[in-house]
Amino acid sequence: xxxxAPIPYTTEPRADTGVSNxxxxxxxxxxxxxxxxxxxxxxxxxxRVSAEDWPVGREVLHLGLGxxxxxxxxxxxxxxxxxxxxxxxxxxxxxxxxxALALVFLAMKGFEYRTEWVEGVRPATNxxxxxxxxxxxxxxxxxxxxxxxxxxxxxxxxxxxEAMTRGRLQAVTRYWAFVDLxxxxxxxxxxxx
Amino acid sequence: MRIFSTDHKVxxxxxxxxxxxxxxxxxxxxxxxxxxLAWPADPLPLGGLLGAGNAPGGFMLPEFYNQLGAMHGTIMxxxxxxxxxxxxxxxxxxxxxxxxxxMAFPRLNMLSYWIYLMAGLVMLxxxxxxxxxxxxxxxxxxxxxxxxxxxxxxxxxxxxxLIVSSLFASINIIVTILQLRAPGMTMMTLxxxxxxxxxxxxxxxxxxxxxxxxxxxxxxxxxxxxxxxxPSGLVVSGQALAVxxxxxxILWQHLFWFLAHPEVYVLILPAFGIVAxxxxxxxxxxxxxxxxxxxxxxxxxxxxFLVWAHHMFxxxxxxxxxxxxxxxxxxxxxxxxxxxxxxxxxxxxGSIRFTVPALFALAFLPMFGIGxxxxxxxxxxxxxxxxxxxxxxxxxxxxxxxxxxxFALFAGIYHWFPRISGRLLDERLGRWHFxxxxxxxxxxxxxxxxxxxxxxxxRLFDGGRTYxxxxxxxxxxxxxAWAAVALGLVQLFFIVNxxxxxxxxxxxxxxxxxxxxxxxxxRS
Ligand code: HEM
Ligand SMILES: [Cu+2]
Numbered sequence: 001x002x003x004x005a006p007i008p009y010t011t012e013p014r015a016d017t018g019v020s021n022x023x024x025x026x027x028x029x030x031x032x033x034x035x036x037x038x039x040x041x042x043x044x045x046x047x048r049v050s051a052e053d054w055p056v057g058r059e060v061l062h063l064g065l066g067x068x069x070x071x072x073x074x075x076x077x078x079x080x081x082x083x084x085x086x087x088x089x090x091x092x093x094x095x096x097x098x099x100a101l102a103l104v105f106l107a108m109k110g111f112e113y114r115t116e117w118v119e120g121v122r123p124a125t126n127x128x129x130x131x132x133x134x135x136x137x138x139x140x141x142x143x144x145x146x147x148x149x150x151x152x153x154x155x156x157x158x159x160x161x162e163a164m165t166r167g168r169l170q171a172v173t174r175y176w177a178f179v180d181l182x183x184x185x186x187x188x189x190x191x192x193x
Numbered sequence: 194m195r196i197f198s199t200d201h202k203v204x205x206x207x208x209x210x211x212x213x214x215x216x217x218x219x220x221x222x223x224x225x226x227x228x229x230l231a232w233p234a235d236p237l238p239l240g241g242l243l244g245a246g247n248a249p250g251g252f253m254l255p256e257f258y259n260q261l262g263a264m265h266g267t268i269m270x271x272x273x274x275x276x277x278x279x280x281x282x283x284x285x286x287x288x289x290x291x292x293x294x295x296m297a298f299p300r301l302n303m304l305s306y307w308i309y310l311m312a313g314l315v316m317l318x319x320x321x322x323x324x325x326x327x328x329x330x331x332x333x334x335x336x337x338x339x340x341x342x343x344x345x346x347x348x349x350x351x352x353x354x355l356i357v358s359s360l361f362a363s364i365n366i367i368v369t370i371l372q373l374r375a376p377g378m379t380m381m382t383l384x385x386x387x388x389x390x391x392x393x394x395x396x397x398x399x400x401x402x403x404x405x406x407x408x409x410x411x412x413x414x415x416x417x418x419x420x421x422x423x424p425s426g427l428v429v430s431g432q433a434l435a436v437x438x439x440x441x442x443i444l445w446q447h448l449f450w451f452l453a454h455p456e457v458y459v460l461i462l463p464a465f466g467i468v469a470x471x472x473x474x475x476x477x478x479x480x481x482x483x484x485x486x487x488x489x490x491x492x493x494x495x496x497x498f499l500v501w502a503h504h505m506f507x508x509x510x511x512x513x514x515x516x517x518x519x520x521x522x523x524x525x526x527x528x529x530x531x532x533x534x535x536x537x538x539x540x541x542x543g544s545i546r547f548t549v550p551a552l553f554a555l556a557f558l559p560m561f562g563i564g565x566x567x568x569x570x571x572x573x574x575x576x577x578x579x580x581x582x583x584x585x586x587x588x589x590x591x592x593x594x595x596x597x598x599x600f601a602l603f604a605g606i607y608h609w610f611p612r613i614s615g616r617l618l619d620e621r622l623g624r625w626h627f628x629x630x631x632x633x634x635x636x637x638x639x640x641x642x643x644x645x646x647x648x649x650x651x652r653l654f655d656g657g658r659t660y661x662x663x664x665x666x667x668x669x670x671x672x673x674a675w676a677a678v679a680l681g682l683v684q685l686f687f688i689v690n691x692x693x694x695x696x697x698x699x700x701x702x703x704x705x706x707x708x709x710x711x712x713x714x715x716r717s
Contacts, residue, residue: 005294009372021297021372028364032402039403039451043410043421043444051439124418127439131421134413 199299205285212277219268231674233655258654259328266331278463289712292375297368305361312354319347335422363394389466400455407448450501464601475551476543482535489528522572549623553604564593585645615699629683636676640669
């Protein structure tokens with residue numbers, strides 16, 4: 001770092017905007033993510049309405065696996081949001097448990113892909129599966145991102161102090177909420193409708 | 194100066210030097226094109242150096258011509274002008290103008306530069322792939338782009354990286370402006386330059402992700418054999434394509450222009466900001482109608498998300514859609530007019546000092562005016578249908594981006610150079626640079642309107658010599674080629690000026706233009 005004054009409002013809110021830099025930056029990031037997935041979901045809708053025939057998601061996808069995974073992901077968020085009220089130092093097992101569940105999600109998703117692969121389904125099979133693999137794959141990458149963020153917070157907790165860690169936990173919890181929301185949209189749009 | 198620095202000035206300068214290098218590269222590509230268009234039947238001088246795969250015996254192959262066209266557009270828009278306008282000017286000046294110690298997230302800032310550089314290197318490296326660089330236009334329309342050689346994959350990867358870089362930069366700029374303003378500096382006392390960067394960053398933040406989504410889908414089409422953008426029953430070289438089909442090429446155009454129309458305001462807003470600062474300094478008067486200009490910039494930013502399909506009037510959209518986009522396009526020209534008028538009115542009654550930055554800023558006004566006015570017929574479907582994909586469109590946006598935005602950027606460089614380096618650039622060389630660029634650019638771009646009105650298509654590697662429409666235009670092509678060579682030569686005045694000045698001692702006064710904005714008060 002160069003020798004200038006420290007950056008103000010990094011974690012403490014600024015009076016006239018009411019938020020800290022990290023919080024504002026986080027929401028801007030989410031706004032761009034909404035545009036990213038928004039564009040993908042709109043493409044999905046556009047391709048679907050203009051298609052002559054379109055497979056029924058519940059018939060061609062593994063609805064059971066998808067439903068269990070939905071529950072798993074909801075629990076990740078539940079555990080993460082519990083960290084908010086956990087006493088000093090007690091968020092650690094919660095974050096670890098949530099991360100373990102996120103791993104379960106990825107493992108089940110991998111199993112689902114494998115099953116589909118064995119059944120001979122590929123992204124190139126038709127536009128429905130093209131969309132399915134693209135959306136779920138991109139979403140899975142976001143789960144991996146969340147996992148990395150969880151680990152990064154735990155690893156840094158002792159060096160950055162309690163207030164900073166709490167701020168980071170809050171941001172990453174919101175991120176998980178976004179990841180859940182994207183999944184729910186995928187689940188409804190692809191598996192159910 | 195550390196190479197991996199998080200200091201906003203260092204990052205700003207890194208963006209500056211890199212984007213100027215890309216500007217030169219992008220120019221050299223188009224110089225080849227202008228020569229080719231003037232004398233398509235002759236070998237290019239030194240054409241042998243391009244390699245037998247691109248120009249055997251010096252004769253340019255159409256395939257190579259297409260690469261030059263696609264990469265010129267890509268480099269100029271994404272790697273030269275926007276990084277210079279936002280990455281360089283924004284990073285260097287915003288913290289100084291608002292009294293902030295640095296950008297809000299210095300490490301993210303550094304990262305955004307390095308990812309941008311990586312994106313640029315990927316794009317350049319793609320020239321050496323089999324089949325060369327991307328060759329489906331800077332707009333990368335499918336199905337062409339999906340069937341294209343592997344350079345297109347590199348293009349998509351490059352764009353993906355660039356969008357990540359632009360995401361980091363735009364978050365940083367928005368948070369810096371909103372959060373790190375000096376105490377007591379309210380939003381309505383921000384310099385107009387800072388406002389222009391704020392609106393620009395919102396456009397980058399919200400418009401780029403849909404292109405990223407589109408790039409992902411196109412990558413899937415190219416690498417995983419999907420058909421997002423491939424229709425059913427596509428026949429290529431007499432063979433039905435073995436894909437599932439069912440996709441929509443038009444979908445790509447929607448996603449692309451949803452980004453790329455806001456992108457044109459990304460190209461122009463920072464220019465407005467720079468011109469506003471240079472003009473107020475040269476006339477020693479405050480801006481006329483500051484509030485109106487801020488309002489216009491915000492309205493323009495918002496509206497720019499609602500006009501994209503005016504690039505697609507020929508795709509067979511229904512009259513309702515077409516009417517909607519014609520109306521929004523007419524509406525969005527209003528804020529441009531407000532800003533341009535305010536800038537002109539700001540000159541009124543001032544005693545203008547015709548310094549080099551002032552000359553560039555003043556020339557910006559009529560040049561942007563020509564670009565904007567020629568846009569109106571394009572915004573109405575009836576007149577756009579014959580003009581679409583002709584040289585008229587190229588003339589329209591080059592007036593805005595070249596003697597428009599680029600002139601504003603030059604004005605900014607001459608204006609802030611003493612603030613950055615402690616040295617004033619030479620005025621005499623600067624004048625040669627200015628008049629030379631102004632004259633040659635007009636000689637290059639003005640004939641395009643006539644060519645376009647005559648119906649000359651913008652994408653033909655022989656300039657459309659086999660079509661009747663080209664009859665009588667040979668001399669304009671030759672004029673444009675010589676003017677392009679001359680434009681290149683007068684840039685030497687600028688380059689030499691930079692080199693000579695940087696070797697002189699730092700003798701510039703602290704505030705050589707007696708400017709009143711914060712970045713000139715007190716040195717750090
Ligand atoms: C002021 C009002 C403006 C209007 C009404 C307008 C209208 C249009 C229209 C309708 C087109 C599509 C033409 C076609 O392809 O048939 C077009 C193309 C274009 N405009 Fe503008 N424009 C305006 C300002 C700008 C500005 C400020 C920029 C900024 C740089 C710009 C950059 C472009 C570019 C880059 C293209 C061509 C893209 C391509 O096809 O490669 N325009 N304009
Ligand atoms: Cu447009």
